[in-house]
Amino acid sequence: MRLKRIYLLGLFLASLLGVIFILKYLPLNALTGEVLKPFWKTESHLGQGLKEFFHRYIILTEIKRENRELKERIFSLEQELAYYKEREALYQRLEELYKITPNVKYPQLISRIIYKGVDPFSDVFIIDKGAKDGLMPQMPVLALAQGVGIGLVGQVVETYRTWSKVILITDPSFAVDVKILSTQDRAILKGKAEPKIALEFMPLYSQAKEGDWVITSGQDLLFPAGLLVGEILEIKKDPQGLFKRAEVRPFIDLYNLDFVVVQLKVPEVTIE
Numbered sequence: 001m002r003l004k005r006i007y008l009l010g011l012f013l014a015s016l017l018g019v020i021f022i023l024k025y026l027p028l029n030a031l032t033g034e035v036l037k038p039f040w041k042t043e044s045h046l047g048q049g050l051k052e053f054f055h056r057y058i059i060l061t062e063i064k065r066e067n068r069e070l071k072e073r074i075f076s077l078e079q080e081l082a083y084y085k086e087r088e089a090l091y092q093r094l095e096e097l098y099k100i101t102p103n104v105k106y107p108q109l110i111s112r113i114i115y116k117g118v119d120p121f122s123d124v125f126i127i128d129k130g131a132k133d134g135l136m137p138q139m140p141v142l143a144l145a146q147g148v149g150i151g152l153v154g155q156v157v158e159t160y161r162t163w164s165k166v167i168l169i170t171d172p173s174f175a176v177d178v179k180i181l182s183t184q185d186r187a188i189l190k191g192k193a194e195p196k197i198a199l200e201f202m203p204l205y206s207q208a209k210e211g212d213w214v215i216t217s218g219q220d221l222l223f224p225a226g227l228l229v230g231e232i233l234e235i236k237k238d239p240q241g242l243f244k245r246a247e248v249r250p251f252i253d254l255y256n257l258d259f260v261v262v263q264l265k266v267p268e269v270t271i272e
Contacts, residue, residue, distance in 0.1 A: 106224065107264035108142075108149050109133060113257060114163065121255060123171035123193060129262065130162045140223050140263040141166050143252045149261030151228045151252040152176070152216060156262060164262075168254050169197060169229070177220035178229055180206070181213040189214065189229060189248065195255075197230060202244035208232060214248050224263070 115126035129135055139156040142149030155174060158165040167174055174191040178199070185206040190198045199214065212232045218225025230248040238245045 109135070109262045109264060110144060110147075110259060111164075111262055112259050121170075121195060123168045123174075123191065125166055125168075127164050127166055127260060127262070128162070130164050131159045132161050134264055135159045135164050135262055138222055140227070142227070142261045142263065143257060144259045144261050149263060151250075152223065153252055153254060153257065153260055155222075166260070167191075169250060170194060170254060176223055176229070177217045178214050179217040180208045180232070181215050183208050183212070186217055186219070187214075187246075195249075196233065197248045197250060199232065199246040199248050200238070200243065202235075202246060204237070204241075204243055206244055208235060208244075208246070210234065 109129055111127040111129040113125050114128045116122055117124060127141075135156055137156055137159060140152065141154045141156060143151045143153050152169055154166050154168040154171070156164050157167050157173075169176070169189065169191055170193065171191040172193050176189050177186065178189045179186045180202075183206055185203050185208060187199050187202040190200060192198050202208065210232055214229045214232065216223040216225055216227040216229060228251045230250040233247045233249050235244055235246040237243070
């Protein structure tokens with residue numbers, strides 16, 4: 001509607017200027033010239049005003065276009081900033097875990113994650129190292145910080161020449177022997193296809209409480225002792241009343257990793 005009004009106004013002014021122009025340049029006598037002189041002055045002012053109007057309109061149109069492009073650019077930068085803030089928070093968390101990780105001495109291989117499922121909470125990913133690099137099924141996979149592995153992430157389940165398949169500790173087929181750091185009670189940690197993990201077969205007498213840390217026990221011949229796994233969120237008795245069970249939140253943000261460390265053999269772990 002606004003553009004239509006502008007168009008009609010411009011058409012009217014153009015018609016008026018056209019009439020005045022014709023009258024101005026037709027052969028007229030002096031009397032007619034005196035009569036039309038005010039119209040000629042009006043024509044001059046209208047022409048200048050119309051010129052300035054369209055000039056401003058063009059400038060405003062250009063400014064609006066630039067503003068739209070700037071808003072789109074700002075939105076893009078805000079998204080990029082949010083991504084880097086998320087990565088910064090992740091790396092800060094990994095740095096904290098690195099400081100409290102026991103001194104684990106074992107051969108390790110840094111690998112890049114080259115495929116994740118479309119599901120953001122997929123429990124499987126592919127890494128760019130395989131059998132030619134010495135990887136074998138059942139090798140533990142850890143998070144990467146300061147160039148070393150910290151915190152349990154998962155386990156290699158299939159190896160091919162140049163790549164391998166890894167399951168996360170949240171996968172239903174994953175299980176590891178663990179203990180509660182504060183009480184030294186042993187239990188079995190099992191994935192359940194959710195961001196939280198199940199801690200089962202805790203002793204009924206266990207004094208473990210919410211917030212206690214869970215680490216690997218080193219007594220299953222697969223994982224070294226002392227690897228950080230997660231913290232207890234909730235404890236309750238199992239339906240049979242023979243054991244306690246708990247929910248555990250992993251220390252590592254499992255779904256935002258780019259690189260991992262594969263442990264090439266089970267080492268002895270010294271906790272100082």
